[in-house]
Amino acid sequence: MRLEQLQAFLAIVEAGNFQQAAQKCGVSQSTISRQVQSLETALGTSLFHRHGNAKLTLGGDRFLPHAKKICQVWAIAEQELQELQTGKQTELCVAGIPSACAYQLPPILQAFSKDYPHVQLRVTTLGSDRALKVLKDGLIDIAIVMNSPYLATSAEMVVEPLYEEIIQLLLPAKHPLTKKERLTWKDLHHCPQVVFKDGYGLQRLVQEQFNRQGLHLNSALELNSLDAFRGVVKQGSLVALLPETFLAELSHDRDLVVRSLHDPCLTREIVLVTTSDRIQIPPIQHFCKLATAIIKNYRANYHDSSAPKN
Missing domain, CATH: 1.10.10.10 (Winged helix-like DNA-binding domain superfamily/Winged helix DNA-binding domain)
Structure with a gap:
């Protein structure tokens, strides 16, 4: 028929x-x-x-x-x-890692809403693994996640690099490690830490780094909220490895100290991911272009403001 x-x-x-x-x-x-x-x-x-x-x-x-x-x-x-x-999409669904949702997405969402006022934006905070899973299942249109080897082997995924950031150490102000001039990964051997829950890319990245160094990662507590990390570390006994994007705003908190780790310096790459069919849809394509342009501009200004002045 x-x-x-x-x-x-x-x-x-x-x-x-x-x-x-x-x-x-x-x-x-x-x-x-x-x-x-x-x-x-x-x-x-x-x-x-x-x-x-x-x-x-x-x-x-x-x-x-x-x-x-x-x-x-x-x-x-x-x-x-x-x-x-033709772009007459009723909604656009985005999932992103916590730091991206808190610091990178707001200006993108605001700009997109001005350009597509009739498209309802729906944003969910998820770990990288879960965000990619719901993207693959067709439940969201765009994921902002930590880059992983899996993405390079998936033909249907369209991956757009956004930025790189350093992973730094957050300590309570009275922690013994704050007295050391230079911190290395060996200083964290057996040191009790608060970490992201399993399924978050940062948790896996940190664990892999400890494995490469032949060190033990002492996961004393698991969380999935950046604000919760700040509150727990303030209690005075645990430390946490977190992205510089989040830690930048804690520099004026007298109860906390942010330190860099050396030998080596650990970084992660944040990418925007969608699928080859979705990128053809005008609102989704526009969102991706906005994200790339706005974040590139933000990172340029961020590095200019954080650079040492002569």
Whole structure:
């Protein structure tokens, strides 16, 4: 059964005869007759009485509402796809890691809302692994996550680098390690830490670094909120390895100390990820371009302001 067969059937019902239906459809009468005959063969029943006007048989009468419904559903589907391709998208769903949602996304969301005021933005904070999973499952349109080797092997993923940031150490002000001039990874061997929960890219990155150094990562507590990290470390017994984006605002907190780690300096790359089909949709494409431009500008200003002055 094909759509044009259903359309031919409905055209004959509306016109009352084959000739006028053919004219309305812009085809020959023989063509529309063949379409109906093929439809009848597929259904296994006659749809019209063939003498006089095209009067529906009992089977044709029963089939009529179903044919109308199928064609209506098809028309709605066509319209929705056309609107999608022309940018008439009702919502855009984004998932991002905590630091990106807190510090990088707000200006992007504001700019996008001005350009696409009729698109409802939905933002969810997730770990990198979970964000990529829901993107692959089609539940979101864009993920802002930590880069991983998995992304390079997935053909359907479109990956746009956004920025790199240093992983630094957050300590309570009275912690013994604050007295050392230069901190290395060996200083954290067996040191009790608060870490991100499993499934967060930063947790995996830190664990891999400890493994490479032949050191033990003492995970005393797991969290998934940046504000919770700050509160726990302030209690005075635990330290945490966190991104510089978050730690920059804690420089004036007298109860906390931010220190860099050496040998080596650990960094992570943050990327924007969508899929090859979604990037063709105008609102999604525009969001991706905005994110790249705004974050690039932000990072340039950030490094200029943090650079030492002569």
